[in-house]
Amino acid sequence: MKTKKKKTKGTSGGGIRLQKMNYVMAAITLAISVLLIIATYRTSEGYKQLKNSTDDYIAWNKSANDMQAGSDYLTEQVRLFVITGQKTYLDNYFYEADVAKRRDKSLNKIKEEFFGTEAYVSLEKALQESLTLMSREYYAMRLKAESAGYDLTSYPEKIRSVEISDEDQALSARQKDEKAREMVFDDVYEGEKAIISANTTACLNKLEEEVAERQAAASDRLRVLISREMVLIIAFIAIVICIVVLTTLKVFVPLIRAVPRIREERPIPVTGAYEYRFLAKTYNRMYEANLERKEHLAYEASHDALTGVLNRNGLEHLLERKELKITACLLADVDNFKAINDTYGHGAGDNVLVEVAxxxxEVFGGEYLCRVGGDEFAILFTNPTNKEDIRGKIDRINQSEERPRDDLPAVSISAGVAFSQKGINKKTLFKQADAALYEMKKHGEHGCGFAE
Known part of the structure; x- marks a missing residue:
C-alpha cells in the first residue's frame, strides 16, 4: 500500500495545459470552422438522401420478399397438416393468415410509395393468387380432418364451413387422405405457386429500377457537395497544421497508445499533456483497485459458494452462449436429501453435496457441472456421448457413494438426460432433462432416465 501511495504522489504535475492551448486553437479555427460546418451540413443532407434511398429499397425489398415468405409458410404448414394431421400446423397456418398477415402488410408497405405502379400491380397479383390458392388449401385441410375423423368443433370457421362435394364425400377415409395430399402437391398447386413467385420477382425487378434512378441522382448531388467540402478541408488543414502536430504529440499519440491497453485491461503510460497525465494516473489507481474487485465478484456471481462448481447464474450464462454447442443435458439430485439433513444435520448435508459435486x-471431467439449487445439479455436455456412457458413469458415482465413510452417510443420485436434437434450443433441452428426472424419480431412484 505504501508503494501505491508513492506512485500517485504529484498526479497534477508536468505537461502542457490543454486549456491554454485550446484558447489559441479556438481563435485560429473559428472562422473556417463556421464555413466547414455549413458545408458538412449540406453534405450530410446529401448523404441522408442517398442513404434513405438505400434504406427504402431494403424495406421495400423485404416487403416484397415477405409476400413470398408468407405464401411459402402457408404452403409449408398446410402440407405438414395433411401429412401428419397435427392440429398445430393448422393453427400455425391460420395465425399467419389472420394474425401475422405478412402478405397483407407487404402489399400495404409497397402501396405507400408505389401505388398504381407496375411494382405494386405485380405484388397485388401475387397476393390475389395467394388468396385464391387458400381456397384449395382449406378444402385439402377439411378432407384431411374428415379422413382422420377429427372433431371439427375446435377448428376455425373457415374449415368448418368448407362444403365437401358429394363425389369426395363418398370417398373412403384413405382416399380422402390421399386426395388432400394430392391437392397441395400436384402440378396445379405448384403452377399457382409459380405464378405467385413470378409476380413477386417482377415486383422486385421494378423496385430495383426505381431505386437505381433515385440513387444515381442522389450520388451526383453528393459528389458535388463532397468536392466543395474537400476544398474547405484542405484550407483548414493548411491553417491548423502546426496545431495538429502539437495536439498529436501531446494528446492523440498518448490516447492512441492508451486505447489498446484499456481494451486489454492494462495500465496506461503517463505521458502527454497535463490533463492527460492526471487522467492516466487516476485511471491506473482505479484500475488496480477495480481489477481485484471485478475478479472476486465475477467468480462469486457464477460459482456456488459451497461446492465450488458453477451456480444457476453460471448455467444461464452457458445457455445464452450461442457459440456453445451442447450435445446433451443431465439433471441430477441426491436421493432422500431431506432425510439426510433431518437425520444427520445440515452440516452433514452440506458435506454430502460437496462430496457428490x-x-x-471427477467422473464427468471436461463437461460443465452446475449446482442449480438445493441438492440438484446439472451437466451440459459439449463432447459426443451416449446413453450407455452416461448410465455407466452415474452407476460409478452411486457405487462410490453407497458406502458410508467418515462422517458422511451412504447416498445415491438420480439423473435425467436429454440429448440435443435439431430444432430444440438449449432451454427446451434443459426442460426435457428435468422431465426425464421427474419420470425417473416417479418410478424409482438410484439410476438414470432418458428423455424420449
Whole structure:
C-alpha cells in the first residue's frame, strides 16, 4: 500500500495545459470552422438522401420478399397438416393468415410509395393468387380432418364451413387422405405457386429500377457537395497544421497508445499533456483497485459458494452462449436429501453435496457441472456421448457413494438426460432433462432416465 501511495504522489504535475492551448486553437479555427460546418451540413443532407434511398429499397425489398415468405409458410404448414394431421400446423397456418398477415402488410408497405405502379400491380397479383390458392388449401385441410375423423368443433370457421362435394364425400377415409395430399402437391398447386413467385420477382425487378434512378441522382448531388467540402478541408488543414502536430504529440499519440491497453485491461503510460497525465494516473489507481474487485465478484456471481462448481447464474450464462454447442443435458439430485439433513444435520448435508459435486466433477471431467439449487445439479455436455456412457458413469458415482465413510452417510443420485436434437434450443433441452428426472424419480431412484 505504501508503494501505491508513492506512485500517485504529484498526479497534477508536468505537461502542457490543454486549456491554454485550446484558447489559441479556438481563435485560429473559428472562422473556417463556421464555413466547414455549413458545408458538412449540406453534405450530410446529401448523404441522408442517398442513404434513405438505400434504406427504402431494403424495406421495400423485404416487403416484397415477405409476400413470398408468407405464401411459402402457408404452403409449408398446410402440407405438414395433411401429412401428419397435427392440429398445430393448422393453427400455425391460420395465425399467419389472420394474425401475422405478412402478405397483407407487404402489399400495404409497397402501396405507400408505389401505388398504381407496375411494382405494386405485380405484388397485388401475387397476393390475389395467394388468396385464391387458400381456397384449395382449406378444402385439402377439411378432407384431411374428415379422413382422420377429427372433431371439427375446435377448428376455425373457415374449415368448418368448407362444403365437401358429394363425389369426395363418398370417398373412403384413405382416399380422402390421399386426395388432400394430392391437392397441395400436384402440378396445379405448384403452377399457382409459380405464378405467385413470378409476380413477386417482377415486383422486385421494378423496385430495383426505381431505386437505381433515385440513387444515381442522389450520388451526383453528393459528389458535388463532397468536392466543395474537400476544398474547405484542405484550407483548414493548411491553417491548423502546426496545431495538429502539437495536439498529436501531446494528446492523440498518448490516447492512441492508451486505447489498446484499456481494451486489454492494462495500465496506461503517463505521458502527454497535463490533463492527460492526471487522467492516466487516476485511471491506473482505479484500475488496480477495480481489477481485484471485478475478479472476486465475477467468480462469486457464477460459482456456488459451497461446492465450488458453477451456480444457476453460471448455467444461464452457458445457455445464452450461442457459440456453445451442447450435445446433451443431465439433471441430477441426491436421493432422500431431506432425510439426510433431518437425520444427520445440515452440516452433514452440506458435506454430502460437496462430496457428490466432487465425484461428478471427477467422473464427468471436461463437461460443465452446475449446482442449480438445493441438492440438484446439472451437466451440459459439449463432447459426443451416449446413453450407455452416461448410465455407466452415474452407476460409478452411486457405487462410490453407497458406502458410508467418515462422517458422511451412504447416498445415491438420480439423473435425467436429454440429448440435443435439431430444432430444440438449449432451454427446451434443459426442460426435457428435468422431465426425464421427474419420470425417473416417479418410478424409482438410484439410476438414470432418458428423455424420449
Amino acid at each position: 466432487a465425484k461428478m466433477n
